[in-house]
Amino acid sequence: CANMTNRVGTAALTLMLIGTATTHPRVHRVELEEPPVHPALRPRIDVAEGGGRGGDDPLHAGLHVNLQWQQVAPSLAAVVGTPVPAVPAARKTASGGCNVTGSWEYGPEPGYIYTWVETAERQIQCFAGSDVWHAASGVVGVDATVTLTFADQSCPGANRGFPAVVKHGTLNSGCDLLVMDDTQPNCPTQGQCLYRRVAPPPPHPPPCAVNSTAVLDVDWLRCRAAAITAGCREPISGGTANPTNAGINATFAFTPDATHSYGAQWTRDFAYMVMGGGAVMDPVETKKSVRYTFAGQRADGCMPDRVQINGLSVMSPGAAGSGFADHAIDNAPFAVLLLAAASTAWGPDKPLFCSLEPSAKRALAFVNRSANGLVYNDPVRPNCTYGFTDTVAKTGNLLFCSLLFVDASRKMAELSSQFGCGDSAAYAKEATLTAGSIDTLKDPASALWLAATVDNRIPDVWGTCYLVALNLSTQASRQAAMDALVANKTLYFRAGQVRSMPYPATWTRCFGGRCPPPGTYQNGAYWATPLNYVASAMQSTGHTDFAVTVIAEAIADFQANGIYEDVDYGYPANARGVLNYTASVTNALLGAAIVGAHPKDIGTTPGL
Numbered sequence: 176c177a178n179m180t181n182r183v184g185t186a187a188l189t190l191m192l193i194g195t196a197t198t199h200p201r202v203h204r205v206e207l208e209e210p211p212v213h214p215a216l217r218p219r220i221d222v223a224e225g226g227g228r229g230g231d232d233p234l235h236a237g238l239h240v241n242l243q244w245q246q247v248a249p250s251l252a253a254v255v256g257t258p259v260p261a262v263p264a265a266r267k268t269a270s271g272g273c274n275v276t277g278s279w280e281y282g283p284e285p286g287y288i289y290t291w292v293e294t295a296e297r298q299i300q301c302f303a304g305s306d307v308w309h310a311a312s313g314v315v316g317v318d319a320t321v322t323l324t325f326a327d328q329s330c331p332g333a334n335r336g337f338p339a340v341v342k343h344g345t346l347n348s349g350c351d352l353l354v355m356d357d358t359q360p361n362c363p364t365q366g367q368c369l370y371r372r373v374a375p376p377p378p379h380p381p382p383c384a385v386n387s388t389a390v391l392d393v394d395w396l397r398c399r400a401a402a403i404t405a406g407c408r409e410p411i412s413g414g415t416a417n418p419t420n421a422g423i424n425a426t427f428a429f430t431p432d433a434t435h436s437y438g439a440q441w442t443r444d445f446a447y448m449v450m451g452g453g454a455v456m457d458p459v460e461t462k463k464s465v466r467y468t469f470a471g472q473r474a475d476g477c478m479p480d481r482v483q484i485n486g487l488s489v490m491s492p493g494a495a496g497s498g499f500a501d502h503a504i505d506n507a508p509f510a511v512l513l514l515a516a517a518s519t520a521w522g523p524d525k526p527l528f529c530s531l532e533p534s535a536k537r538a539l540a541f542v543n544r545s546a547n548g549l550v551y552n553d554p555v556r557p558n559c560t561y562g563f564t565d566t567v568a569k570t571g572n573l574l575f576c577s578l579l580f581v582d583a584s585r586k587m588a589e590l591s592s593q594f595g596c597g598d599s600a601a602y603a604k605e606a607t608l609t610a611g612s613i614d615t616l617k618d619p620a621s622a623l624w625l626a627a628t629v630d631n632r633i634p635d636v637w638g639t640c641y642l643v644a645l646n647l648s649t650q651a652s653r654q655a656a657m658d659a660l661v662a663n664k665t666l667y668f669r670a671g672q673v674r675s676m677p678y679p680a681t682w683t684r685c686f687g688g689r690c691p692p693p694g695t696y697q698n699g700a701y702w703a704t705p706l707n708y709v710a711s712a713m714q715s716t717g718h719t720d721f722a723v724t725v726i727a728e729a730i731a732d733f734q735a736n737g738i739y740e741d742v743d744y745g746y747p748a749n750a751r752g753v754l755n756y757t758a759s760v761t762n763a764l765l766g767a768a769i770v771g772a773h774p775k776d777i778g779t780t781p782g783l
Contacts, residue, residue, distance in 0.1 A: 406433030419486035451761030453520030476541035508579035548608035571629030643712035671729025694748035710766035
């Protein structure tokens with residue numbers, strides 16, 4: 176610290192504490208109480224818990240401590256044209272020269288400001304719309320610092336357990352621009368994020384109506400799917416300077432959640448969104464965003480794990496530039512399933528499919544497979560596998576990625592034949608080869624199939640349901656697997672959501688050397704993501720009533736507690752992932768359609 180007394184700078188420290196990671200970071204602020212060592216500087220410590228895809232340390236349980244010497248009143252000359260005085264000539268107070276109560280937009284950089292969606296989709300769950308944040312109250316200090324409390328007091332039931340969000344920052348002399356001590360997606364300098372005063376938002380739409388007498392409240396689920404798929408969008412930045420968007424002119428990236436915790440267009444999440452929620456999405460807008468994903472394909476055929484709103488194509492889960500591996504193996508088949516869904520969800524679209532078929536072909540050819548056709552992951556240098564377990568290092572021959580490959584290849588064979596472009600027979604041949612080897616992954620000790628043949632040789636619940644939905648293996652084996660899940664429901668299901676492996680098993684090898692704590696996130700929490708596979712598998716084996724019960728339990732949990740990425744109500748942890756998660760709502764909606772609850776919600780085939 177003594178070496179930093181005369182300059183603005185940053186000293187980074189990392190304090191690793193086992194067992195404190197969450198699925199998304201929370202930032203804590205600690206101010207040093209001693210006077211600044213330089214009249215223009217003040218020290219600040221930020222502490223952030225690591226977690227979440229693309230975060231600083233999504234695998235390790237830890238706290239990241241950042242010490243910064245900050246200017247007391249940073250200049251905003253580049254934004255507003257005049258510097259901000261250290262002490263404003265007019266002492267501003269909440270009741271004096273500047274009343275900051277009102278509505279504010281967040282923008283990651285000057286000249287690019289978009290409407291934030293937190294009010295309806297995160298902090299307050301009783302409304303379904305997407306609006307700017309509303310500052311219910313605000314106080315301006317004599318040194319031009321401001322404290323804003325973001326909440327909406329008009330929502331019945333207040334915040335349902337979520338406290339109002341309090342943010343601190345520096346106000347400009349015009350009382351209309353804030354540099355907040357904040358962390359936000361795509362903010363160029365975390366801790367100095369820009370907000371701008373805007374007009375009040377329009378009135379909230381009415382909340383989605385609950386039908387307490389329905390066996391499956393699909394109308395409510397459809398309403399929430401529409402709100403979340405709209406709320407998850409982030410505007411694509413850069414205009415003509417964004418090379419990934421050149422000639423495409425996509426408007427939005429469809430992110431995995433409506434709370435903007437992930438802030439990029441993940442290929443697998445987007446595929447699930449279109450497969451299950453196409454009926455509530457705009458086809459023109461969505462198809463442009465599909466092309467945006469394909470524009471991120473690497474020269475060797477690798478498809479992106481995600482494409483960021485600035486056009487950066489990222490191949491591996493983890494932080495951009497320092498991911499877990501070279502790529503995620505499921506990138507290719509999910510990109511193909513995304514193309515297939517977008518080419519059929521709103522009626523046949525031959526131009527879309529045929530223009531991207533060569534890219535889809537190269538993507539599938541990039542996937543590493545054994546001689547028997549199964550997708551293979553090298554135990555020595557593993558890549559990420561199925562993205563909903565992307566922290567987990569499954570190696571050897573892989574179940575879920577092989578199923579995705581079969582599904583994607585079948586879809587390509589079908590649509591190539593329908594649209595008259597692409598080699599339908601070649602796609603079908605590859606699908607048949609892989610499908611014919613799937614029983615080499617059968618678990619000799621249970622009715623399920625194994626996730627992998629080397630590391631994490633554990634029964635895969637989601638993969639088993641997907642296999643049955645794809646009608647692979649034998650009828651007797653498929654029936655026995657679903658019978659086992661029905662007979663031992665508590666090992667696999669909770670609150671209508673599904674564990675990756677039977678309770679209480681956990682994964683044995685993860686990237687970074689340590690798995691998420693047992694019962695949390697991808698290591699034993701319960702997810703709604705596989706409900707489309709569960710519904711199809713159960714229906715095909717005579718267990719439709721069981722599938723309806725599970726989906727009804729999921730909808731009831733959504734209505735009571737919110738639609739989360741994952742949950743675990745004390746088995747063995749009390750944990751939950753990101754709120755208003757797209758795959759949870761769209762795959763539950765698709766599962767309900769599969770069991771025949773609401774024909775208008777089918778939208779598109781799930782690739783099953």
